[in-house]
Amino acid sequence: MTDADTTTPSIGFIGLGNMGGRMARCITAAGVPVLGFDTRAESISGAGADAAASAVDVVAASDVVLLSLPDSRVVEAIVYAEGFLDAVHDGQVIVDLSTSSPDSTRAIAAKVAEHGGVYLDAGISGGAAAAEKGALTLMVGGDGDALEQVRPVLDHFSSTVFHCGESGAGHTVKLLNNFLNAVTLSATAEVMVAAKKAGLDLATVLDVINASSGVSFASLNRFPKIIHGDYLKGGLTNTLMLKDVTLYTQLVTRLGVASLNSAGPVASFGLARALGYADEISNTVVDAIGDISGGVRLHDPSHDGSDGAIPDGAQEKETNA
Structure with a gap:
């Protein structure tokens, strides 16, 4: 970016x-x-x-590419x-908000640097609800000065x-974060199916879990909605989710860390x-765990007087790009 463009890239x-789409809407x-x-x-x-017309056109025309x-x-x-x-230019910052292999990310960053740009990897957390509100959490790797340069852009959705x-x-x-997310979501799902089959009041079960050592993001934020x-x-x-767990297992294998807890979410998802x-x-x-239980x-x-159909949230087909 030129000096004249530093505040409005x-x-x-x-x-x-x-x-x-949700992140871009926060910007626009x-x-x-x-x-x-x-x-x-x-x-x-x-x-x-x-x-x-193309991704290349975006790169050629932009100071910051997300x-x-x-x-x-x-x-x-x-x-x-x-x-x-070839469209990457000096001073350009490319921010990858995808969930990607760190090895692939580093290789791309090196290639972008050869063309004068900077490539930041920015994992996101918070899901669609946080993206809608512009309240995502970002975990960023790469040059710290480049991060400060694009922070005003990131602040629109984080x-x-x-x-x-x-x-x-x-x-x-x-x-690492997504693996814990997968573990707690799949484990809590199993526990809640067991609670249902045991004839327990599910709201009470969640109250107990959320006041006890079994508490998690899934029990606090997901299952109070799901049970209704x-x-x-x-x-x-x-x-x-399965893709992210697989990437995690590949990461810890390369690091030489024993993954004793990956079998559960791999099997569940x-x-x-x-x-x-x-x-x-x-x-x-x-529901998948419930199907086989x-x-x-x-x-x-x-x-509650509903018609027994699977809720809209369960039916929604998501686009992942």
């Missing part, structure tokens, strides 16, 4: 799906223009962005496509930003995929 956004809602690219034209307009894509495979397909790296270290550190911390039939909209699908919940929100893992559902629609 031009912003590009590649990947305007479930999370990217503040009156800041965004040049966007997504394979789905409706996602660009829904984010309030101006449409670019990426929100499903995984390293897609990120690499975009970054290593013809013209992308409330907390941690600089975690060198390139790859942000995505590493994200994988609200599976919550947005967030990771079962497919993406793998089960959800196998039973047809692949593209539904990962909270539906409780005698057809258990935590919510009894007869108690």
Whole structure:
């Protein structure tokens, strides 16, 4: 960026799906223009962005480029496509908001640096609800000065930003956090199915858990809604949750750390995929466990007059870019 542009950088956004679209809307809602690219034209307009013809065009025209894509495979397909790296220019900062392999991230960062740019990895936490409110938590790896340079952009959709270290550190911390998320979600789902089969009052069970040592984000924020039939909209699908756990196991294998607790979430979210919940929100893992436990559902629609259909939050097909 030139000196004249330091306070108002031009912003590009590649990947305007479930999370990217919400983050981009936070920027455009503040009156800041965004040049966007997504394979789905409706996602660009829904984010309030101006449409670019390609990802390369976004890079060529932007001081700050944000990426929100499903995984390293897609990120690499975009970054290593013809013209992308050649469009990178001096002083440009590219922020990868995807959940990606730290090794892949570091390799891309080195390539971007060769062309004069800086590549930051910024894992996100908070899900669709936080993205909608501009209250995400970001865990960032890479150059600290570049992070400060783009912080005003990130502030549009985040409330907390941690600089975690060198390139790859942000995505590493994200994988560690997501693994704990997967463990507590799948374990709490199993416990709640057991509580249902035991004939217990589920609200009371959650009150006890949340006042005791079993408390977690899942018990505090997810299951009080799920037991009333609200599976919550947005967030990771079962497919993406399984992908994140797999990336975690690859990470700890490379680090030489024994992963004694990965079998549970791998089995749980793998089960959800196998039973047809692949593209539904990962909270539906409780229904997958319920399916093989005698057809258990935590919510009894007869108690609230609903028609017995699976809640809208469970039916929603999410886009992951």
